Amino acid sequence: MIPNVQTKMMEEARAQASFESKKMAEVIHGRHVTTLPTLDRHNAAFQRVEKALGATDNMKLPPIYGSMNREELLLDGFKAGKVVYEDGVDNNCDVFEYITHHGMLANASPFGLMRFLFIPPIKLLGTDAQVAEWVPLAESGKIIGSYAQTELGHGTQVRGIETTATFDRDADEFVIHSPTLSSTKYWPGALGCASTHTLLMASMIIDGKNLEDFKLLPGIELGDIGMKMAYNGTDNGYAIFDHVRIPRTNLLMRHCQVSRDGRYAASPLRQKLAFGGMLSGRAIIIRAATFQTLSQLPSACSKDNANTRFWSLELAQALTIATRYSVVRQQGTLSQPDEPTAIIAYKHQHFRLLSLIAKSYTSLLAWKSANDAFLDLKSRQERGDHSTLPYLHMLTCGLKAWSTQTAADGAEEARKMCGGHGYLAMSGIPGIVTSVTATCTFEGENFVMWGQVAKYLLKGFDAAELPADMEYMGEYETVIEDEEICCAEGQELLAHDTLGEIFQYRAATLAREVYSGVKASEATGMSRIEAENEHALQLHVAARAHIELFILHESIKQLNRLPASTPDTIKTIVGRLISLFALTTIASPLSAYSSSFLEHGYINSSHLKDMRQHIDDLLEVLLPDAVALTDAWSFSDASLASALGCRDGDVYNRLLTWTRQLPINVEAAKNGGVIKTGWEENIRPFLTRDLPHLVIKARL
Amino acid sequence: MIPNVQTKMMEEARAQASFESKKMAEVIHGRHVTTLPTLDRHNAAFQRVEKALGATDNMKLPPIYGSMNREELLLDGFKAGKVVYEDGVDNNCDVFEYITHHGMLANASPFGLMRFLFIPPIKLLGTDAQVAEWVPLAESGKIIGSYAQTELGHGTQVRGIETTATFDRDADEFVIHSPTLSSTKYWPGALGCASTHTLLMASMIIDGKNLEDFKLLPGIELGDIGMKMAYNGTDNGYAIFDHVRIPRTNLLMRHCQVSRDGRYAASPLRQKLAFGGMLSGRAIIIRAATFQTLSQLPSACSKDNANTRFWSLELAQALTIATRYSVVRQQGTLSQPDEPTAIIAYKHQHFRLLSLIAKSYTSLLAWKSANDAFLDLKSRQERGDHSTLPYLHMLTCGLKAWSTQTAADGAEEARKMCGGHGYLAMSGIPGIVTSVTATCTFEGENFVMWGQVAKYLLKGFDAAELPADMEYMGEYETVIEDEEICCAEGQELLAHDTLGEIFQYRAATLAREVYSGVKASEATGMSRIEAENEHALQLHVAARAHIELFILHESIKQLNRLPASTPDTIKTIVGRLISLFALTTIASPLSAYSSSFLEHGYINSSHLKDMRQHIDDLLEVLLPDAVALTDAWSFSDASLASALGCRDGDVYNRLLTWTRQLPINVEAAKNGGVIKTGWEENIRPFLTRDLPHLVIKARL
Structure with a gap:
């Protein structure tokens, strides 16, 4: 490469860092968490797959930006999905279990639901014989599985499902039927054409279709649902069943059975696990929500043996692109009329980039705590102890909603930070924006997710004793609103403890206040469900406050738990990022929900003045580290697929080179x-x- | 059509309205503003064009959702653009001067820049002879014009432009040249292949290319820049010039001339109009900003003879789709376990829909005042009076930023309100989201736009006397922050006047506070530009507060100016929408920037409690009108191109019918x-x- 203005600016910006980005990469990629794939293993897997896909030359236009229609986009998805799945099988490698080669959630590929929503339910719900029959075929890629739940008229709410599975005793078969228009299966990934087998949600879970010839069973109408905002490399499909017959024994019968003579029996375990709905549906939704939650956090994930590892880094990808572009893009000038200024020097750009980077790092740390809690639940459940299930349900719902919204808003902000060029498909950001925003509505629409957190909080107050995660709210029982003012000032407002107390005060006050509101509504004769709807917006904010407190608390905890071998500079920087996250959440008028810190008068304009000074100081000291902080995420150029975001900063040259191709x-x-x-x-x-x-x- | 569950729900929802939507449509579409095309004329133009395009059968899949690659999308844009332009020429019709047949900004079509950025500068800058030569050709569609300003390394900032136009005295020609990589023209609409002529920004404005054979002049490399988030029906292009020669006389020479022997002369008028940059570039940018501002408001626009009419209703379109879907989509239940609930009944959906509808209506009214001010400027300028130019510059920058961000965020929120189905291209919303979000960065990135408003405010304080629009700030000169509390309570907080005062207090306090900050920074030796950057975020919020005050004040003014013939129910409902806009801007913790109302203690939790009760009451009383409020915008089914948003509510049937096609x-x-x-x-x-x-x- 011939160095030019832009590549030199990138080099200079990178050289300013106060720490070694490789060291930070080890923190992110879990060098210190032994169950994680190491950074090297992660990088090696990407290199293998990118080589196989012919994506290693970063001056070559990624075909996806060329000229693809629906069929070609899908074909591209097939090809890439196949390469990635084969790499996993051939190399016994788990790096791509839940992500694509672009770091998107695996369900962006027709192969992606296998380890996500196909194999796990079979293991959970199938008999030993069924597991032995289907799982090895799926794991080795001899069949492609999908998961057919969503219908035209019904989303993630399992109760509404209309597809019927009627047992025909004479034939020893189930008859699968779509009795209405709205019962049409609509949306399931890979259902359009890729999958050979599907897990069908009707009144029971059925494993359908015929293995030998990959042809459709008679009576099934099936197709692709067309272009979406993104995820166009996979075939989200629809299916209509006209009295389709499958053997009775295809019902997954570990926890419930239909006998030869049509008697239904369910095991007690099934009842235990199934709080409020069908075991399998709800369990899968919880798991899916967890996936989503975690997947949105820019994080590596600790591995357990039942598919709770995932790795989708879309916000971090968008920020990597925007940061790299911001240090080489020049516009206007701040002081010398003839000296163009790199746009990162403009305060709004500087603020937006670093506050989002801070969110990414903070939520990564918090995620580690959530994952520990999830692993703890799993080991409890294996011992028959389901006591932490409600807490985990609340936590995964809340983190799912928070992190998907944060990622979607942040990616779009990153898009805007790249100005006009960010609007171009080749910038790589539109694909990130449009795919990550899907996660706000899929696997549980976020407002519904927040409602689940709120329900948990109300139940917590209803109970004789506050649950552990709500204990802090007990401290604020006697608070009379508008009478208490935060007593910290100046430098104290920079301390993690003080910031934690401010988050705690807000969460407790909001929750207590809305609980009184709900009780008052109930006293007028409303049902709980009506009262919840009446106060839905306040509940939404209280739920968010509880989750943001978790994120702050746990990120501080994880920082303190970093191994002694972690360099001090790394710890210092992570600490600054946590402070910046907390301070901007409270004191930036640009932050949605920030008014909820102020409305009870606990924080006043004098606190805000001090906090904003701290924000300015943190921005200043973190500025030289911006490039290194994004380098540490370790994205390959090929996985970013961005003319603006390659490591070398050679943006104009690459943009024009790709354009010509x-x-x-x-x-x-x-x-x-x-x-x-x-x-x-x-x-x-x-x-x-x-x-x-x-x-x-x-x-x- | 065979009625079904969904169409019946739609009928019932529509029947609940407290007013006739046609009457509201007349308010929106300017029946009372005589210079506007009437609703009937507007509807007739859409019908003609939709018929010509074969888009009248709403059970037929719009081809755009089929399977189009880059070339096919562009071809579709060509064809539609041609039909629309021809309709205008053949019927002497101005309905589509600034919009496409989908209600998008006209620059989404290869023909769209003609009346937007091609003809106006020729009229403004060309000599009489040049105007006589080029304008009729352009107006009749015998040539297609584009406007080549943006370069690979330079956006709307004209100062950075690197393309050179060197006068060759011997040949009496200008030599157009792209001396560097970053001088490549990149982004201009229709430059990729459609345009026969371009206005080229170099150091002068040049009119280039050859008319006869539509072939490129030698020495020009030119092409398409590929897929964008949206706007794929037009050919945003790039161009590189290698010493391309054009006649000297192609320079537009009304206000500046280059003589045969190479002497340069500029008229005094040019200097007057050119504040801070090149006349034409800046004037066009201001105008473009105005277009954008106004175009984002869901509004009809009064017509003047020089292209200030526009009509892009993308937020309103997205809300129409989301509202219609919300009254027929059922999910879960609120009270009767067996009675599914339409999702509009859920408080968060109800709140989001109506608060966004309120924003649309309010900003429509405010826009009318802005347009009056713009028309006033134009008539002043014709008399040589440029005194209101700085005010209009500030206002259009601020409204551009506010309305484009509001529209982009609101459209994405509407997308989420349609759950999974909203993510499907056929829902029509992805196309709206991805096109409207472009307006946040094009023709002036929004943070830069807010900076212009802020600069104006600072200059206003610098001046001996506050400018008229800042006079209200004088009333708050002696305010000592944190000592004054709003004295209104209960029902008073519903009154437009009270709400106006709260907006005024906020805007004045924020502006005064940040002005002190800027002065203090200057006192330490910073330049103004450095001090502005130091306080950029506070300035941003103060600027926004000033503009939101304008929107509230002017919408109230316009409501009071509605003709006496307007039915009282209409006035009542518009009044409620204005109140809902103001109250949710202040008191909803979900609103970004709402903390700026609280930070000085003027509003406390007791005010918020009252306001939130008012919000709940308004939501309740406006709920039955939701469908009628969106019907009043009068979108044709074809222009929405949405399987979820057609007037009849037949969502599942249409979705499946289109899917099969x-x-x-x-x-x-x-x-x-x-x-x-x-x-x-x-x-x-x-x-x-x-x-x-x-x-x-x-x-x-």
């Missing part, structure tokens, strides 16, 4: 440099048509 | 119902390959 321009080059698409047929006749009255007018 | 499924139908794209070539061999070790494992 666009098929539409390559075709034009063959045609004397003129793009002809539709021009000759449509535009020339238009321009050259006779318009007598206008020609006359023109001559006047 | 997707080319990928039509192809599959020919193949026995199985989609074959890539499956046979890629997936079957993968599934059927030999994997001895795994097969053995499976047999264990």
Whole structure:
């Protein structure tokens, strides 16, 4: 590469860092958590797959940006999915179990639901014989599985499902049928054409279709549901069943059985696990929510043996691109009229980049605590102890909602930070924005998720004793609103403990206040469900406050638990990022929900003034580390697929090089440099048509 | 159409309205503003164009959702653009001057910049002879014009432009040249292939290319810049010039001339109009900003003769779709376990829909005042009076930033309100979200726009006397922060006047506070520009507060100016929408920036409690009107192109009907119902390959 203005600016920006990004990468990628794949193993897997996909030359236009229609996008997804799955099988490698080669959630690939929503339910719900029959076939990629739950008229709420599975005693079969328009299965990933087998949610879970010839069973209408905002490399599909017959024994029968003569029996364990709905559906939704939660945090994940590892780093990817672009893009000037200024020097850019980077790092640390709690639940459940299930349900719902919204908003902000060029598909950010925003509504719409957290809080107050995670609220029982003022000031407002107390005060006050509101509504004769709806917005904010407190508390805890071998500079920087996260959450008027810190008068304008000074100071001291903080996430150029975000900073050169490789321009080059698409047929006749009255007018 | 559950729910929801939506449509579409096209004229134009495009059958899949690659999307844009432009020429109709047939900004079409950025600068900058030569050709569609300003390394900031236009005295020509990589023209709409002529920004404005054969002049490399988040029906392009020669006389010479012997002369008027930069560039940017501002408001626009009418209603479109879907989509239940609930009944959905509808209506009214001010400026400028230019510059920058962000965030919120189905291209919302979000960064990135407002405020304080729009700030000169508390309570907090005072207090306090901060920084030796950057975030919030005050004040003013013939129910409902806008801006913790109302203690938790009660009451009383409020915007089914948002509410039927028409499924139908794209070539061999070790494992 010939160095140019931009690559030199990138080099200089990178050289300013106060720490070694590799050391931070080890913190992120879990060098210190022994169950994690090491950074090297992670990098090696990406390199293998990128080589197999021919994606290693970062001056070569990624085909996805070329000229693909629905079929071609899907074919590209098939091909890449196959390469990635094969890599996993051939190398016994788990790096891509839950992510694609672009770091997107695995369900962006037709192969992606296998380890996510196909194999786990079979293991959970299938008999030993069923597990032995299906799991090895799925794990080795001899079948492709999907998970058919969502219907045209029904989302993640299992209760509404209309598809029927009627047992025919004479034939010893279930008859699968779509009795109404709205019972059409609609949305399941890989259902459009890729999957050979599906887990079908009807009144029971059924394993369908025929293995031998990969042909559809008679009576099934099935297809693709077309273009989506993103995820177009997979075939989200629809299916309509017209009395389709499958053997009775295809019902997954570990916890419930239908006997040869049609008697239904469920084991007690099933009842225990199934709080409020069907065991399998709810369990899978919880798990899925967990996946989503964790997947949105820019984090590596500790591994357990039942598929709780995931790795989707879309916010971090968007921030990597925006940060790298911001140090080489020049616009206007701040002081010397003739000295163009890199846009990262503009305060709003500087603030937005670093406050989002701080969110990413903080939530990564907090995620580790959530994962520990999840692993603890699993080992308890194996001993028959389901006591922490409600807590985990609340936590995963809340973290899912918080992290997906944070990632979606943050990625779009990163898009805006790249100005016009960020709007171009080749910048890589539109694909991130449009895919990550899907997670706000799928696997549990976020407002519904917050409602689950709120329900938990209300139940916590209802109980004789506050649950452990709500104990802190007991301290604020006697608080009379508007009478207490935070007594910290100046430097104290920078301390993690003080910030934690402020988060705690807010969460407790909001929760107590809305609980009184709900009780008052109930006293007028409303049901709990009606009262919850009446106070839905206040409950939403209280739920958020409880989750943000968790994120702050646990990130501080995880910082303190970093191994002694972690360099002090790394600890210092992580500590600063946590402070910046907390301070901007409270004191930035740009932050949604920040008014909830102020409304009871606990924080006043004098606190805000001090806090904003701290924010300014932190921004200043973190600025030289911006590039290194994003380098530490260790994204390969190929996985970013961004003309603006490659490591070398050579943005204009790459943008133009890729532009020239666009098929539409390559075709034009063959045609004397003129793009002809539709021009000759449509535009020339238009321009050259006779318009007598206008020609006359023109001559006047 | 056979009525079904969904269409009946829609009918019932529509029947609940307390007013006639046609009457509201007349308010929106300017029946009372004589210079506007009437609702009927507007509707007739849409019908003509939709008929010509074959888009009138709302059970027919819009081709855009089918299977289009880059070339096909562009061709679709060509065809539609041609039909729309022809309709304008043939019927002497101005309805589509600034919008497409989908209500998007006209620059989404290759023909769209003609009346937006091509004809106006020629009229402004060309000599009489030049205007007579080029304008009739452009107006009649005998040429297609584009506007080539943006470069690879430079956005809307004209100062950075690197393309050179060197006068060659001997040849009497300008030599156009791209001296560097970053001088590549990159982004101009229709530059990729559609335009026959371009206005080129170099050091002067040049009109280039050759008319006769529509072939490129030698020495120009030019092409498409590929897929964008949206706007894929037009050919944003790039161009590199290698010493391309054009006649000297192609320079637009009304206000500045280059003589035969190379002497440069500029008229005094040019200097007057050119504050801070090049006349044309800045003037066009201001105008463009205005366009954007106004275009984002869901509004009709009064017409003047120089292209200040526009009509882009993307937020309103997204809300129409989301509202219609919300009254027919059922999910869960609120009270009767067996009675499914329409999702609009859920408080968060109800709140989000109506608060966004309120924003749309309020900003529509405020826009009318802005337009009046703009028309006033134009008539002043014709008399040589440029005194209101700084005010208009500030106002259009601020409204541009506010309305584009509001529209982008609101459209994405509408997308989320449609759950999973909203993520599907066929829902129509992804196209709206991805196109409207472009406006946040194009024609002036929003943070830069807010900076312009802030600069104006600071200058206002610097001046001996506050400018008229800042006079209210004088009233708060002696306010000592944290000592004053709003004295209104209960019902008073519902009054428009009280709400106006609260907005005023906030705007004045924030502006005064940050002005002191800037002065203090200057006192330490910083330049103004450095001090502005230091306080950029506080300035940003103060600027926003000033603009939101304008929106509230002016919408109230416009409500009071509605003609006497307006039915009282209409006035009442508009009044309620304004109150809801103001109250949710202050008191909803979900609103970004709401903390800025609280930080000085003027509003406390007791005010918030009262306000939130008012919000709940308004939501309750406005609920039955939700469908009618969106009907009043009068979008045709074809222009919405949404399977979820057609007027009849027949969502599931239409979704499935369109899905079956997707080319990928039509192809599959020919193949026995199985989609074959890539499956046979890629997936079957993968599934059927030999994997001895795994097969053995499976047999264990």
